[in-house]
Amino acid sequence: MQRENTQVILARRPEGSVRAEDFEIRRGPVDAPEEGEVLVETMFVSLDPAMRGWMRDVPSYVPPVGIGEVMRAGAVGRVLASRHPDFAEGDHVTGLLGVQRYARVSTRGLHAIDPELAPLSAYLGVLGAPGLTAYFGLLDVGALKAGETVLVSGAAGAVGSVVGQLAKLHGARAVGIAGGPEKCRHLVEELGFDAAIDYKREDVAARIKATCPERVDVYFDNVGGELLDIALTRLAMRGRVVICGAISQYNNMESMRGPANYMALLVQRGRMEGFVVFDYAKRYGEAFAAMGPRLARGELKYRETIVLGLENFVPAFNRLFTGEKLGKLVLKA
């Protein structure tokens, strides 16, 4: 069968929010896999805030995407042809397949997934990098203890929604910060957070004070900027600030707003620590073993926003920054 590929190519480095002109939609033939490679049909593409960083020409924990290259992205798909003994036609896999319909890839970093265990798209969210990030960020970096109070920003997103639920499952209080009354209602009524703060409409400092009367033991920060500064003022003695991300700054990294209130760490004998989830690769099994059964029992809930069509990559990606989505944002190929 003659297959035609659709690939989203980085055409130039975006300035500010990504625009259609920053990418080219390329159509063309699909090559057969070579020795050691597989050909995968992409089914769902993960849209992650980190991808904005990969578009920039600066060294980071992974190299930037080159101009003219397929935009890097995590994805799940089905193996169409294999020239590697560990993978067979029909297997479902997850890995960095990129924003493209067909991916001819080496099997390094490719993992088999079980579609019977969970819907395929869940392997990009609660059972993928965001879920793992929440798990290790909260329990390892944040060193959460029962009875403590966790405040998490970006709380209605892929990572934040798991952070709050894990906090509750570990006997802590969970307060989320999110944009809009709908998201706040979702956090409390559906995900079981103790309270939610609408940073777009409410006085965040006053609301943190009201909802975290014993102050904040772990601030799990997905947003950075002003919210980080406000949260620092409410840190508890020996509080921990987990630097998971800073999405409020990603479209303007040239004039990044750093924390002005860091002296709160001195006064409260606190600690602020960043991490990258990939560092925990050897311990992913531990997280799956802990979260899988909870997911199966319905104790861990998740939402997804699924946008149709690879050609809608740019408007879909921008929803990460406008917040026009709930839970994990995914592109369906």
Ligand SMILES: NC(=O)c1ccc[n+]([C@@H]2O[C@H](COP(=O)([O-])OP(=O)(O)OC[C@H]3O[C@@H](n4cnc5c(N)ncnc54)[C@H](OP(=O)(O)O)[C@@H]3O)[C@@H](O)[C@H]2O)c1
């Ligand atoms: N360290 C790691 O290894 C690692 C791994 C994965 C992800 N991360 C980081 O984790 C964070 C969350 O990632 P995710 O995949 O779960 O994304 P997400 O939370 O599902 O989506 C991003 C959300 O951020 C909120 N947001 C956007 N701009 C904002 C602003 N200016 N102020 C406040 N909130 C804003 C929006 O929600 P609202 O509607 O609430 O505004 C949006 O829905 C990101 O910073 C990401 O880079 C880090």
